[in-house]
Amino acid sequence: MTMCPTRHLTCDHFQCxxxxxxxxxYKIVN
Known part of the structure; x- marks a missing residue:
């Protein structure tokens, strides 16, 4: 859970x- 650009809000969990x-x-492709 360290690579979340957004703050830890309940609605941002899906975006995370x-x-x-x-x-x-992206890592797999490159």
Missing amino acids: LIYRLQFIT
């Missing part, structure tokens, strides 16, 4: 999840 997924796929 999407951000982490994008980061993981």
Whole structure:
């Protein structure tokens, strides 16, 4: 949970999840 650009609000949890997924796929592609 360290790679969350947004603050830890309850509504930002989904955005954090999407951000982490994008980061993981970016690492896999490159």
